[in-house]
Amino acid sequence: MKLILKNKKVLVVGLARSGVSAVRLLKREGAQVTVTDSADMDKLADALSMLDDKDIRLELGGHNINTFLNSDLIVISPGIPYRSEHLLKAKDKGIPVISEIELAYNFLKSPVIGITGTNGKSTVTMLTGELLKAYKKNVFIGGNLGTALTDAALANKKWEQVVAEISSFQLEAIKDFRPKIAVLMNITPDHLDRYDSMEEYVWAKKRIFENQGREDFAILNADDSYTPEIVKDIKSEIVLFSRLRRVDRGVYEKQGEIVTNISGKDEVVIKTDDLKIKGVHNVENAMAAIAASQLAGCPFLLMRPALKGFSGLEHRLELVRAIDGVKYINDSKGTNVGAVVKSLAGFTEPVILIAGGLDKGSDFTPLREFVKDKVRLLILIGKAKEKIADSLGDLTDTIFASSLEDAVNIASHKAEKGDVVLLSPACASFDMFKNFEDRGRVFKEAVEKIRQKAKGERLKASTLCL
16 A cells, blocks of 8 residues: 655654665655754765755754654664664554665555575676566666665656565565565575574565565575475465476576476576576576566576676676786675675685674684685684684684785785685675775775786886896
8 A cells, every 4th residue: 555645754764875765755755754863964965965855854963762753654774773772662652664665665666576685686686687678678676786766666767677686674674565576595694783583584584575475476595494484484476496406386407507497397598607607606696587587577588698698796706807817806795604605615716715894793603614625815804803713713824914905915925826815704894894895896906906016017027038
């Protein structure tokens, strides 16, 4: 049911990217909007500059409980914990608290593909969007990835398809959000600094299926240990994908080929070697995107060129440079242990691993097998470096670096021809950087300095030879 917002007092908590878009949508619908954020005006200058409507009340530098309790509706940004004290008091008073995606969904008239999971959701969102762009004219790609879902609702166009990455934080505060096609890539421990238990994290993730009916589709990873329990509560039609076995209805890998039987018969979509994105995790990503796109009506003939041409996203196992026979790979988006496990699993070369940052309550011991087998040098940065060293430092040579630039310099001196220098932190970035993108950019800039230095040394050597 569409929200009636005219003259309603609506509080937007958190003026992040999605908060700005939420404010715009609320104002369009005639709401009386107040924005509250713990940051002050100086820190929010960029966000505030995007609000062209002056008729917005601002409460910055802290939160006033009375504002919460006097609101008709509260819209929260993803970074706001659903169980914060002010929100709990508002809910006790019967005031609805919703996420930005719930707000957007109320004003979208287009079918939604919602994609969540601990790892891979950004790549699958973008790849699914690219596949469907080959089939449909107006495809929105966004959500937790890039453009806020409220921007899709604000656009003066009819979207044929909306493809949205959805985080667990966004799913905490949904009410009616119902994607026509919902994808859950996988679940591994993450964000345990926010959730009291793994069970609570799983609860948030599986909410993506909560409002679906029999005419909707749920796509899940058959190889994930949480899937058998999750499917028990799903009311929509279940479609599985698997790298390890044939599935009765879904997409699977067989002898180097991705096969679908969603239509009722086995059909080869593409050879895994023809995918531009490499690694076993990207085979899973491709299978999920193929399943979602097929269910949305996209023919294989149009899928194949997009699958062959898609090169992946920045900061996700991104090859930055090969310098003197050493590959430098930026996997700054590897912010949890599960992501780093999948990254390391894809390498046959010796790895110099740069890890560390802000711990999210992680257990790093699942990395032990992979560090022992793959990593010849571990370089640690950030607040979590001692904890990681305690878990993994006995398995390989381990060095503490003072900064990411220092870590890259150490790696370049220690690396030998045939090595891979991999930034895959298994941690959040906020102790040293604005976000994972900022961390990735710093890594790439440091690698570029190494390249320039190597180029200068070669030029100097050639001049001396003359």
